[in-house]
Amino acid sequence: MPEHQRKTYKILTLNQIAHHGLCRFPTEIFQVGKDITEPDAILVRSHNLLNQNIPISVKAIGRAGAGTNNIPVPDMNNRGIPVFNTPGANANAVKELALACLFLAARNLVPALQFAKNLQGDDVMLDNQAEDGKKLFSGIELPGRTLGIIGLGEIGRLVANSALRLGMKVIGYDPQITIDSAWNLSAEVKKANSMEDLLRHSEFVSVHVPLLNSTRQLIDDKFIKLMKQNVTLLNFSRREVVNEEAILTGIATNKLKYYVSDFPSQKLQHQQSVITLPHLGASTQEAEENCAVMVVDQLIDYLQNGNITHT
Numbered sequence: 041m042p043e044h045q046r047k048t049y050k051i052l053t054l055n056q057i058a059h060h061g062l063c064r065f066p067t068e069i070f071q072v073g074k075d076i077t078e079p080d081a082i083l084v085r086s087h088n089l090l091n092q093n094i095p096i097s098v099k100a101i102g103r104a105g106a107g108t109n110n111i112p113v114p115d116m117n118n119r120g121i122p123v124f125n126t127p128g129a130n131a132n133a134v135k136e137l138a139l140a141c142l143f144l145a146a147r148n149l150v151p152a153l154q155f156a157k158n159l160q161g162d163d164v165m166l167d168n169q170a171e172d173g174k175k176l177f178s179g180i181e182l183p184g185r186t187l188g189i190i191g192l193g194e195i196g197r198l199v200a201n202s203a204l205r206l207g208m209k210v211i212g213y214d215p216q217i218t219i220d221s222a223w224n225l226s227a228e229v230k231k232a233n234s235m236e237d238l239l240r241h242s243e244f245v246s247v248h249v250p251l252l253n254s255t256r257q258l259i260d261d262k263f264i265k266l267m268k269q270n271v272t273l274l275n276f277s278r279r280e281v282v283n284e285e286a287i288l289t290g291i292a293t294n295k296l297k298y299y300v301s302d303f304p305s306q307k308l309q310h311q312q313s314v315i316t317l318p319h320l321g322a323s324t325q326e327a328e329e330n331c332a333v334m335v336v337d338q339l340i341d342y343l344q345n346g347n348i349t350h351t
């Protein structure tokens with residue numbers, strides 16, 4: 041091993057996920073842990089580093105995930121500290137959960153599961169009560185229904201292509217890129233000229249934009265007003281992309297049938313029409329391993345060789 045690679049790097053890891061990536065390198069080149077002082081690098085998943093003191097010793101930050109909104113990126117850039125993330129590495133996992141939630145909403149599974157758990161009596165009584173459930177929770181099927189996708193990055197494109205395979209009509213819009221530049225997107229995806237155009241047609245809307253100044257509170261009262269009645273809105277983007285007051289208005293005016301969000305919310309969690317998850321989109325064995333490997337490779341390449349890739 042060349043002499044310059046013999047240095048031991050101190051990596052402050054605030055999540056076990058790093059293990060998948062680090063275990064492929066010789067252990068003697070790292071000191072890894074939660075209590076490392078004067079770290080060369082910090083490796084996080086969703087741990088919030090905003091307004092935290094980033095030690096002077098830090099030369100790089102790794103984020104095992106696509107979004108970097110938990111990292112003070114402009115400050116780090118000013119200090120010449122690169123931030124490495126993992127776009128695409130967990131996209132399939134997020135897509136699968138978004139699709140699961142389409143089915144969940146279409147078949148009213150959350151209230152139906154609760155209803156079934158609360159039934160009481162012998163088997164005959166349970167069967168009779170189940171008859172009520174059939175009426176209460178009768179759902180809809182997805183083929184022929186229109187899914188509007190806002191944000192056509194890696195995840196949005198995967199959701200679009202899978203929804204088409206389910207027989208859905210798909211209409212896409214991306215506030216950042218022109219749809220023509222969204223590679224890997226089936227020609228069958230209809231191009232919306234505006235958000236209004238997308239909302240006019242969609243019975244399901246799935247949001248997959250990154251959190252930027254331009255996307256913060258993107259889903260507001262105006263957006264909700266433009267929707268059809270009884271729409272299911274999925275948010276696998278970030279909590280801050282949605283104005284939660286507008287969601288309450290959407291529920292009260294029957295614009296929204298369900299709001300499914302991958303982010304817990306104090307304001308919304310007791311609403312019957314709101315289904316919240318504890319940010320599980322990227323939580324699969326495969327995605328966690330992909331993210332860890334991708335971020336650690338970038339971090340080590342930078343610490344050892346000064347190379348900057350994928351930022």
Ligand code: MLT
Pocket residue numbers: 085086104105106107108130319320321322323
């Ligand atoms: C992402 O930005 O890709 C996700 O927040 C990753 C995660 O949930 O860890």
